[in-house]
Amino acid sequence: MNSSARRDTVLRYPPGVRTNHWLVALAFVLAALSGLAFFHPALFWLTNFFGGGPWTRILHPFIGLFMVLVFLSLAATVWDDNVLRPADWQWLRQWRDVVSNREERLPEVGRYNGGQKLLFFVLVVCLLGLLLTGLAMWRAYFTLPVGLVRLASVVHAICALVLICAILVHIYAGFYVKGSVQAMVRGTVTPGWAWKHHRAWFRQITHDAHPRTRAD
Amino acid sequence: MPLQSLDIIRRSATTTPEPEVRGAYTGTVAKLIDVTKCIGCKACQVACMEWNDLREDVGVNFGSHQNPADLSDRTWTLMRFTEYENPKGDLEWLIRKDGCMHCADPGCLKACPAPGAIVQYANGIVDFQEENCIGCGNCVTACPFDIPRISKRDHKAYKCTLCSDRVAVGMEPACIKACPTGALVFGTKEDMQEHAAERIEDLKSRGFENAGLYDPPGVGGTHVMYVLHHADQPALYAGLVPDPRISPLVHLWKGTAKPISLVIMGLTALAGFFHFVRVGRNEVDESDEAAARASLDASRKPEARP
Numbered sequence: 396m397n398s399s400a401r402r403d404t405v406l407r408y409p410p411g412v413r414t415n416h417w418l419v420a421l422a423f424v425l426a427a428l429s430g431l432a433f434f435h436p437a438l439f440w441l442t443n444f445f446g447g448g449p450w451t452r453i454l455h456p457f458i459g460l461f462m463v464l465v466f467l468s469l470a471a472t473v474w475d476d477n478v479l480r481p482a483d484w485q486w487l488r489q490w491r492d493v494v495s496n497r498e499e500r501l502p503e504v505g506r507y508n509g510g511q512k513l514l515f516f517v518l519v520v521c522l523l524g525l526l527l528t529g530l531a532m533w534r535a536y537f538t539l540p541v542g543l544v545r546l547a548s549v550v551h552a553i554c555a556l557v558l559i560c561a562i563l564v565h566i567y568a569g570f571y572v573k574g575s576v577q578a579m580v581r582g583t584v585t586p587g588w589a590w591k592h593h594r595a596w597f598r599q600i601t602h603d604a605h606p607r608t609r610a611d
Numbered sequence: 612m613p614l615q616s617l618d619i620i621r622r623s624a625t626t627t628p629e630p631e632v633r634g635a636y637t638g639t640v641a642k643l644i645d646v647t648k649c650i651g652c653k654a655c656q657v658a659c660m661e662w663n664d665l666r667e668d669v670g671v672n673f674g675s676h677q678n679p680a681d682l683s684d685r686t687w688t689l690m691r692f693t694e695y696e697n698p699k700g701d702l703e704w705l706i707r708k709d710g711c712m713h714c715a716d717p718g719c720l721k722a723c724p725a726p727g728a729i730v731q732y733a734n735g736i737v738d739f740q741e742e743n744c745i746g747c748g749n750c751v752t753a754c755p756f757d758i759p760r761i762s763k764r765d766h767k768a769y770k771c772t773l774c775s776d777r778v779a780v781g782m783e784p785a786c787i788k789a790c791p792t793g794a795l796v797f798g799t800k801e802d803m804q805e806h807a808a809e810r811i812e813d814l815k816s817r818g819f820e821n822a823g824l825y826d827p828p829g830v831g832g833t834h835v836m837y838v839l840h841h842a843d844q845p846a847l848y849a850g851l852v853p854d855p856r857i858s859p860l861v862h863l864w865k866g867t868a869k870p871i872s873l874v875i876m877g878l879t880a881l882a883g884f885f886h887f888v889r890v891g892r893n894e895v896d897e898s899d900e901a902a903a904r905a906s907l908d909a910s911r912k913p914e915a916r917p
Binding site for chain 2: 432433434435436437439442448449451452494495496498532534535541542544545546548549552553556559560563564566567570571572573574585586587588589590591592597598601602
């Protein structure tokens, strides 16, 4: 009886993943606040958090690069678990059941649900877009044709908008599904949580812990 | 408070009115550059350096009379030289004094994210306030004329001020003062348009049937205008933009997208709040824990099965 369920908790995110996730989160908050400062005059006061306008202009691209790097590291760890499968599209099509607490009507969910997987790939696309366009806009080091910089500026703003909205949804989802924050902060969930929200994953880890079960 | 200018009609990254009680009741100003009268002496370049205390690094000869090679943070006006062979086979030496055009609808000001780093005065002058500049380069991205330059030393944007300091006390810009041929004239925009009309009539009578005024409407007109002998082909003059306007991409980026994006972000956050108010949180209850325990027990004791 070496199951983690013995301790009445299931390990969902090991320390490395948790650290990585919160590094991405920290970088996101800093990149978003410093970027929004330049996006709309109503938000220019955010430069105060970074030591004023010029310092914000200096720091923002480095914060962005840091975010891309730590996200790449996280993405490499969780990529395989985030590949969208037919059941995930079905899950997404039933988004009304998702937001109405009618989980029993949804297909069984593996380690990540359709929404989490969709978020993951939205992040991949947005961060790639932000990286490429951000480099094009980085006048301290790069000088590109002005037409390209104009296009990059628009795409940078669109990617940032989509990313910020996606993260707002992500933060709310973490609050909405009680126990998710605990999972990402302390790493563990209760068996009931895994059963309710990620049943296929729950079955998988409990089976893997007892390979003989399958042999029967 | 008369030490302030009180005539600021537009200020970058600012959404409320600026002190603008003083109007340009005698008309906005304009510099008229009569390219057809220019002899390429560069007295205007020297006057600009002198008045503004700017000294460009000594450069290299790149095979043109043009010197330095390009505008820079320390070269706010530059004589651009073009050797043009006209359809008759004759050589024309086109000399255009390049620098900020002081657009009525300035792209730099539209794109600038730093409050008060770029202002537009009632008299039409577009001026950079470098102490507010953060060095992002959005002005460079948005300018239809490729004018502003970011200094490599202090990372601030610089360009021609139209000698706003001189004009504010009733003097003409330094370049105007220095021009020996009358190719540069300064006055109200209306007067300059009238003067240009006379010059164009004269040029047409002497065989330049395409002579005309360059005051591009795409940027609302400019407070620096050219008299060109080939107004039908502005690009001949070292690539003068034929129909300059603020790029639609810049309009999208710094116009439409700004308020809409803030609203979208705000609505997303509000949607979360009201979802919580209406639906509440998704919580695990005892029946889930019991079901999980039952499943665990089932998988844990396979040998107990018959």
